[in-house]
Amino acid sequence: MRTVGCLIFDGVRAFDYAVIGEVWANRVSRPGVPAFDLRVCGPDGVRVRLGGGLERTPDHGLEGLLDCDLVVVPGVERPLAPTAPEVLAALRAVHARGIPIASLCAGAFVLADAGLLDGRAATTHWCVAQDLAARHPAVDVQPEVLFTGDGEIWTSAGVAAGIDLCLHLVRSAHGQQAAATIARAMVTAPFRAGGQAQFIPSPVPEEAGDDPLARVRTEVLAGLDTPWTVRRMAGLALMSERSFARRFVEAAGTSPLRWLLDQRVLAAQRLLEETDLPVDEVAARCGFASAVSLRPAFVRRVGLAPREYRRSFRGREAG
Template sequence: MKTVGCLILDGVRAFDYAVIGEVWSDRRSRLGCPTFELRVCGPPGSRVRFGGGLERVPDAGLDALLTCDLVVVPGVQEPTVRAPEEVLDALRAVHAAGIPIASLCAGAFLLADAGLLDGRRATTHWYLAADLAHRHPAVQVDPEVLFTGDGQVWTSAGVAAGIDLCLHLVRAAHGQQAAAAIARAMVTAPFRSGGQAQFIPTPVPDATADDPLSGVRAAVLGALEHPWTVGELARLATMSERSFARRFTETTGVPPLRWLSEQRVLAAQRLLEETDLPVDEIAVRCGFGSAVSLRPAFTRRVGVAPRDYRRTWR
């Protein structure tokens, strides 16, 4: 992978464009970095307006993308606005030629509009994931990963996840040392663990007067350290276990014990962020009993271990 094409059009995000330039620009001063040729391609004869007021005249037209080893599509400011057909046709031609394509953040919408994500697993910024899935039901949208791809088509989550994907593509083509050298020059980590789940805010659900189970949930949230069972919760609601489990699932969308585990993890997240309590004590307060029990549930829900999460967010 020597020649990388960056596709630009009106409304692309300046940050994503800058990331592509930082990773693949030809900087011989970066010790251990491969030599790349970065081609900035766009509709011919036009001055492209980036989000934020910046402008850029493409170095080459859309046809130049067909002679690249990789094509990267930055995110766009307005993903609901369909790109010009000539841009989508260019992406289809690149894909038909067998050239790998990668999109950053909301750039996934361009690939989806071109039909390149149908039947594929893809991601985008977690805030836009539901919209992408709604507009393109044939796309298998995964809102939790930082990036995903099958070797031909790649998509990444928002903002910094674009850096993760670009470094991954360098690592796959040129090895770990090359990716590490570029990451070092950018003063960033060559690899980040976990996924988007650690960045998605999940508020505690509000209790409403017309919800007959809100009192049960409030009691549980006030005593997460208690070893609750479905039987105890049903007795609080003065219902049979079967009726309670069915009604609870209808109300919250998840079974009682799964909801309880999620609330315990959310409480542990807040304590890891806001306090200096030892992880073992946090585990006890949140109902896990010990750090050994907390770790798998926390990692499964958030994507990283409790101690790693604290180091990131404290």
């Protein structure tokens, strides 16, 4: 996934356009990050009015999308406004060629208007999710997730969830180091739990300070092979189990044990990508009893068994 097309037209959100640029157009040398070719494409190459009063002249016409490896559609300021027919036709042509398409925020309305979300799960900003469901009843709208997709079509929730999806797409194609390097540069959260399981690694240590929950997370991450329980974590925070669990959910958006499982699988991904350790050893280092117990958790989160994931990643790396 080296050539990425950013589709712009009147009314796209300037923030989403900027996110796409930060992820795929940053020209500063970034270790482990491929040299991406970001194509900014729009109708007839005419000047486009972005949200917030900004303007941008596309570098390519809509035909520039047709040989990209990925096409990303920013969110739109007015999701219920009609989309230009030539934009919808271009998206249908991109999809017909088998090129993956991702939308950020209310860009899901554009994909739905093109007929690309019928029969698929999709998400968008929570405040317009009901509008999407009402306008396109054939779409399985899932407002509770941060992003969702099936490899062909991806959609994300509002604002920061677009960053989550972009980093997920980088990680899926180029591995953890590339996504982690970009996340550091963007000073974004290393991991956002809750909702749709995410593949963003946690490379940036938390600043624990006086926050007992942050101190617990830091200690847990430093010893994932420890047999952690809610009681043990609550003890570190000097809280009752009930208070700790409630405050953890409020802070992290997920339960302590779900967060722990996510972190263990993420650590397993790192070891599978970066080392030749046997899968049993990977499992032990990440807090699983064996490769057998690692497998179901890994498959649920990643979609592949650990050995298949390692082969897949090594294949991408070789390519």
